[in-house]
Amino acid sequence: TQTTRPQRMLAAVQKNATRGDPRSVVKAIDQFCRQKEWAMNVGDEKGCILDSVVTEVNPATVLELGTYCGYSTVRIASLLPPDAKLITLEFNPHNAAIARQVIAWAGLGDKIQLVEGASGDWIPKMKEKFGIETFDLVFLDHWKDRYLPDTKLMEECGLLRKGSILLADNVISPGTPDYLEYIRNSPRYKSQYFRSHLEYTKAEDGLEKSVFLG
Ligand SMILES: Cc1cc(-c2n[nH]c(CCNC(=O)c3cc(-c4ccc(F)cc4)cc(O)c3O)n2)ccn1
Numbered sequence: 001t002q003t004t005r006p007q008r009m010l011a012a013v014q015k016n017a018t019r020g021d022p023r024s025v026v027k028a029i030d031q032f033c034r035q036k037e038w039a040m041n042v043g044d045e046k047g048c049i050l051d052s053v054v055t056e057v058n059p060a061t062v063l064e065l066g067t068y069c070g071y072s073t074v075r076i077a078s079l080l081p082p083d084a085k086l087i088t089l090e091f092n093p094h095n096a097a098i099a100r101q102v103i104a105w106a107g108l109g110d111k112i113q114l115v116e117g118a119s120g121d122w123i124p125k126m127k128e129k130f131g132i133e134t135f136d137l138v139f140l141d142h143w144k145d146r147y148l149p150d151t152k153l154m155e156e157c158g159l160l161r162k163g164s165i166l167l168a169d170n171v172i173s174p175g176t177p178d179y180l181e182y183i184r185n186s187p188r189y190k191s192q193y194f195r196s197h198l199e200y201t202k203a204e205d206g207l208e209k210s211v212f213l214g
């Protein structure tokens with residue numbers, strides 16, 4: 001029977017990447033997406049911006065919204081300090097199953113908690129279920145119409161502290177206009193746009209980095 005794109009991506013990782021070597025996993029996925037099939041990973045160009053933000057923030061607690069196949073999950077987790085915790089939410093159970101295997105291949109399973117379900121359901125449970133006080137870094141890469149409501153939800157649930165960083169993918173393509181409008185005009189955030197391209201294409205896209213001011 002026909003395989004899915006995430007299954008073919010995992011096969012490429014298992015064929016071309018070295019177990020326990022996160023950078024080789026990232027490289028194998030980027031090669032697959034450039035040479036074989038486009039897929040909605042943050043990609044190598046925006047991935048470098050992501051890496052620099054993660055390195056600068058050096059977070060102890062990270063929330064990723066939108067795991068997909070685990071590409072950015074692996075990129076982030078490979079840069080975290082020893083006792084840091086990364087929680088990542090994936091809505092699609094099939095993609096979650098693939099992501100678990102990609103994360104395992106990279107050898108990062110003990111740093112990452114992958115949760116299947118919708119952000120709106122899980123954000124209010126973060127404190128009780130995972131013992132999280134606040135997130136030092138949130139990577140928004142899920143359904144584009146959920147960036148704004150989920151940011152407001154994180155504020156309401158007390159999951160952001162003075163200095164928490166929100167990093168949002170796809171603010172131009174596919175675009176998150178209501179989120180950009182809110183975050184750029186809110187006195188509670190200081191925002192910065194990192195111009196780049198939609199993964200593996202020449203179309204414009206970028207990451208919006210915002211500091212919560214409390
Ligand atoms: C509600 C909720 C949702 C989730 C959740 N889990 N997984 C995701 C993935 C969402 N990502 C995207 O849709 C996405 C799309 C494109 C794209 C597609 C087609 C084009 F033509 C151009 C660009 C590019 C990207 O970079 C993207 O990130 N969301 C998890 C939890 N709760």
Ligand SMILES: [Mg+2]
Pocket residue numbers: 040041042141169170
């Ligand atoms: Mg994205």
